[in-house]
Amino acid sequence: MYKSEAIIVKCDIGPFPRSMPEGMFDQMPSVSVTLSDGESFILFEYYPDEISFVASEFIGLTVAEAESLKTQKEIKYIQS
Numbered sequence: 001m002y003k004s005e006a007i008i009v010k011c012d013i014g015p016f017p018r019s020m021p022e023g024m025f026d027q028m029p030s031v032s033v034t035l036s037d038g039e040s041f042i043l044f045e046y047y048p049d050e051i052s053f054v055a056s057e058f059i060g061l062t063v064a065e066a067e068s069l070k071t072q073k074e075i076k077y078i079q080s
Contacts, residue, residue, distance in 0.1 A: 005036075005062075006035040006036050006037045006039070006062065006063070007027045007035065007036045007060055007061060008033045008034070008035060008058045008059055008060065008061050008062070008063070009033070009035065009036050009059065009063055010033065010034035010040075011027055011030075011031060011033050011034075011053065011055040011056075011057075011058040011059060011060075012031075012032045012033075013030070013031050013054070013055055014030070015027070015029060015055055015077055016027050016029050016048060017029070017048070025046075027029060027048055028045045028046060028048065029045065029046065029048055030043075030044065030045045030046075031043045031045075031053060031058065031066070033047070033050075033063075033064075033066070035060060035063070038072065041054055043066055044067070044070060045060075048068065048075045050074070051070070051073040051074060051076075051077050052073075053069075053070075053073075055074070057069060
């Protein structure tokens with residue numbers, strides 16, 4: 001597991017799928033992060049027609065907080 005004190009210092013989101021129907025089988029965008037300890041990885045992929053993110057939302061968060069942000073947005077989408 002990741003160190004609880006490591007925070008996200010860089011975030012990239014994308015690439016985004018093409019418009020439908022051309023983009024039907026395109027890969028979903030991913031949230032890629034770099035932590036304060038230098039580790040970089042893809043945090044998760046998501047469906048951009050359901051939820052959205054901007055990179056600045058993740059800066060300063062821990063991995064657990066970033067995953068919680070995704071969960072909160074998914075719950076809000078499901079409940080709408």
